[in-house]
Amino acid sequence: MPRSAAFRTSLWFLGLAAACLLLSDIEITTRDPWFELGRMMRGALTPDFFATEQLASALLHTVAFAATGVGIAVLAGFCLALVFHVGAVRWGCAFLRAIHELFWALIFLQMFGLSPLTGVLAIAIPYSAICAKVFAEILEEADATPLKALPAGSGILSGFFYARLPPVWQHMKTYALYRLECGMRSSAVLGFVGLPTLGFHLQTAFQQGQYSEVSALLYLFFLLISTLRLWVRPRLVPLLFVLAILALPPGMPIAWENALRFLTADIVPAPLRAGALLDAGTLGALGRWMGMLLRDQALPGMVATLLLSQVALVGTGLLTLVFFPLISRHFFGPVGRTAGHVFLVIARSTPEYILTFTFLQAWGPSMLPAIVALALHNGAIIGHLTGRHADAIPRRPDSPRGLNLYGFEVLPRVYGQFLAFLFYRWEVILRETAILGMLGIHTLGFFIDNALSQLRLDRMMFLLLVTAVMNVGIDILSRRIRANLRLTVNPETGE
Amino acid sequence: MRVFQLQAANVSYNGRRALAEVSLAIEAGERVALVGKSGAGKSTLLNLLYRQQTARCALVPQDYALVKPLSVFHNVYIGRLNRHAAAYNLLNLAWPLPREVEPVRAVLRRVALEEKLFTPVGELSGGQQQRTAVARALHQGGEVLLGDEPVSSVDELQSREVLAAINQDFRTVVLAMHDVALALAFTDRVIGLQGGRIVLDRPTAGLQPGDLDSLYRS
Numbered sequence: 247m248p249r250s251a252a253f254r255t256s257l258w259f260l261g262l263a264a265a266c267l268l269l270s271d272i273e274i275t276t277r278d279p280w281f282e283l284g285r286m287m288r289g290a291l292t293p294d295f296f297a298t299e300q301l302a303s304a305l306l307h308t309v310a311f312a313a314t315g316v317g318i319a320v321l322a323g324f325c326l327a328l329v330f331h332v333g334a335v336r337w338g339c340a341f342l343r344a345i346h347e348l349f350w351a352l353i354f355l356q357m358f359g360l361s362p363l364t365g366v367l368a369i370a371i372p373y374s375a376i377c378a379k380v381f382a383e384i385l386e387e388a389d390a391t392p393l394k395a396l397p398a399g400s401g402i403l404s405g406f407f408y409a410r411l412p413p414v415w416q417h418m419k420t421y422a423l424y425r426l427e428c429g430m431r432s433s434a435v436l437g438f439v440g441l442p443t444l445g446f447h448l449q450t451a452f453q454q455g456q457y458s459e460v461s462a463l464l465y466l467f468f469l470l471i472s473t474l475r476l477w478v479r480p481r482l483v484p485l486l487f488v489l490a491i492l493a494l495p496p497g498m499p500i501a502w503e504n505a506l507r508f509l510t511a512d513i514v515p516a517p518l519r520a521g522a523l524l525d526a527g528t529l530g531a532l533g534r535w536m537g538m539l540l541r542d543q544a545l546p547g548m549v550a551t552l553l554l555s556q557v558a559l560v561g562t563g564l565l566t567l568v569f570f571p572l573i574s575r576h577f578f579g580p581v582g583r584t585a586g587h588v589f590l591v592i593a594r595s596t597p598e599y600i601l602t603f604t605f606l607q608a609w610g611p612s613m614l615p616a617i618v619a620l621a622l623h624n625g626a627i628i629g630h631l632t633g634r635h636a637d638a639i640p641r642r643p644d645s646p647r648g649l650n651l652y653g654f655e656v657l658p659r660v661y662g663q664f665l666a667f668l669f670y671r672w673e674v675i676l677r678e679t680a681i682l683g684m685l686g687i688h689t690l691g692f693f694i695d696n697a698l699s700q701l702r703l704d705r706m707m708f709l710l711l712v713t714a715v716m717n718v719g720i721d722i723l724s725r726r727i728r729a730n731l732r733l734t735v736n737p738e739t740g741e
Numbered sequence: 742m743r744v745f746q747l748q749a750a751n752v753s754y755n756g757r758r759a760l761a762e763v764s765l766a767i768e769a770g771e772r773v774a775l776v777g778k779s780g781a782g783k784s785t786l787l788n789l790l791y792r793q794q795t796a797r798c799a800l801v802p803q804d805y806a807l808v809k810p811l812s813v814f815h816n817v818y819i820g821r822l823n824r825h826a827a828a829y830n831l832l833n834l835a836w837p838l839p840r841e842v843e844p845v846r847a848v849l850r851r852v853a854l855e856e857k858l859f860t861p862v863g864e865l866s867g868g869q870q871q872r873t874a875v876a877r878a879l880h881q882g883g884e885v886l887l888g889d890e891p892v893s894s895v896d897e898l899q900s901r902e903v904l905a906a907i908n909q910d911f912r913t914v915v916l917a918m919h920d921v922a923l924a925l926a927f928t929d930r931v932i933g934l935q936g937g938r939i940v941l942d943r944p945t946a947g948l949q950p951g952d953l954d955s956l957y958r959s
Contacts, residue, residue: 389809391802391804391806392806392807392808392819393806394800394802394806395800395801395802395805395806395807395819395874395877396819396822396823397799397819397820397821397822397823397881398795398796398823399796399823400819400822400823401822401823401826401827401830403827403830403831404822404823404825404827404830404831405822407827407830407831407834408808408811408815408818408819408822408830408834409808409819412808412809412810412811413808413809413810415810416810
């Protein structure tokens with residue numbers, strides 16, 4: 247029976263994920279997993295907003311890092327988008343965004359310590375590269391007809407601001423706001439490596455089992471994110487940006503000799519530091535060093551990362567198909583949809599890192615917490631986008647209901663867009679999977695974190711490069727698949 | 742003085758011949774109507790002429806080429822972007838300058854759009870958008886106007902006012918028109934196109950609308 251390319255691709259991915267699932271390490275190792283989850287649920291129902299006096303400052307710093315980092319990234323990304331056709335810029339951005347903001351934070355922590363610069367750069371650098379790519383795509387797809395009516399000799403600058411920018415301005419603003427929302431999540435997670443944002447207090451509260459404090463922190467965070475559109479008014483943006491910079495925590499002074507030593511000595515591979523450059527013995531040692539790292543750490547880390555992300559990708563897809571009807575007018579009335587929205591907002595506002603951390607506390611170390619967390623978070627994001635897409639389908643008065651409506655009318659029409667969102671998200675899921683290693687799952691982040699704790703920064707840097715190369719590779723692959731299936735994503739929302 | 746000159750010009754899109762062996766000359770001061778069925782090559786011919794004299798022409802394209810999120814004022818001002826430095830243009834973009842608003846208001850009065858001065862173009866009707874595109878060309882000024890169906894979405898009475906304004910401002914005018922009666926009333930030379938070839942080229946004087954019927958038969 248002939249089947250569509252989208253169907254065949256889906257089957258391939260399902261089969262691959264099933265195989266990966268057999269090979270991955272999935273178990274619940276805590277003696278009574280439901281006991282800890284029960285305590286967490288109790289904490290969720292009894293939030294304590296006065297447990298710590300640092301609650302307000304944690305939220306303020308989370309916003310400050312996010313707004314400063316994203317503000318810089320939007321400006322830099324806009325400038326880079328104008329020269330994005332240059333190959334070096336395009337590849338440079340692909341590389342910068344292939345390294346997760348938490349990894350950037352690890353690098354800058356070594357250079358600048360716990361200075362605000364660390365947090366700002368950790369967000370600003372990868373986000374600039376992402377904004378550059380998306381803004382370039384937006385400009386490329388923009389309606390270019392106004393350009394042809396410009397009088398001869400109008401000048402590049404005037405033409406750009408009168409005819410090229412206005413048609414895409416709204417689109418860019420919407421995307422920048424979306425980026426700020428992502429930046430808030432990133433900023434919160436930066437607390438897990440020591441910056442004074444939400445994650446820092448969450449980690450402490452979790453470890454002490456203070457779940458009422460955890461839920462209070464998270465509820466306020468959800469509130470902040472879901473009201474973003476209300477307090478980020480276009481006219482207030484410059485003011486907010488300045489206030490954000492002023493609200494950054496003072497932190498430690500930067501020891502510039504540390505930064506210099508990091509760049510010139512710490513990250514130079516050990517064999518090169520020990521021997522003379524370009525000596526046969528040194529090069530041999532360097533080869534053995536790289537071989538050892540690749541064999542013992544990079545490869546096992548990559549295998550685990552790919553296995554886990556493959557299962558998480560398909561898990562995300564399956565959950566999306568369950569989630570998107572929750573917010574669609576085809577399936578639920580206003581009350582049901584509101585409940586669906588609240589659920590999806592919570593699931594997508596909680597960073598994967600925090601979700602994984604939560605499930606790890608309950609179920610103990612294995613790949614299971616990461617898979618569930620990634621599928622839940624990303625499924626909520628794509629479910630939201632797909633649900634909105636589904637609502638654009640006109641409804642016939644005589645259309646079937648329930649499962650028949652889902653299977654025969656809605657799913658076939660949204661499936662292409664759903665796949666496009668999913669493959670667009672693939673790279674994000676992979677980046678995130680690598681990071682989750684820092685929580686003890688044996689993905690690349692685990693080996694990177696290990697090298698860091700042994701202060702072997704040369705190894706950390708090498709493993710980071712391997713991670714970046716892998717991410718760039720997946721990015722290229724996903725673009726190929728999308729092109730083959732003729733899928734397009736709306737960059738406004740597809741990230 | 743000769744403004745346009747084509748010698749056996751050919752244009753193809755994706756292997757399909759859009760203009761075949763077109764030769765013509767248009768002198769300064771002529772008012773030319775291009776008539777023919779859609780797909781006969783009128784737009785292609787206009788674009789060819791525009792490329793020949795870009796610096797001297799104001800253009801009213803078929804799709805208006807307006808910037809929808811910008812106001813009518815800014816869209817009309819675009820006609821004079823080349824007269825000012827970029828910094829001045831940017832200032833006027835952020836903050837409409839009174840000395841630029843007044844001349845634009847005067848132009849809009851002539852196409853009956855004065856009350857829409859600061860309305861975003863995206864909120865206008867099709868006919869209003871078309872008049873905005875004409876106003877931009879009027880504001881730009883110059884010797885030559887090339888218009889691709891410049892009044893196709895405007896009602897009969899306003900069409901006549903708009904065409905009169907165009908004729909008043911520009912010495913040389915080339916208009917692609919599908920309304921034969923209007924074409925005869927506002928031009929003094931008619932060029933008929935069929936299948937990318939010129940099949941008729943004669944003064945308007947003495948022509949009856951029925952004389953052009955053959956152009957519209959396949």
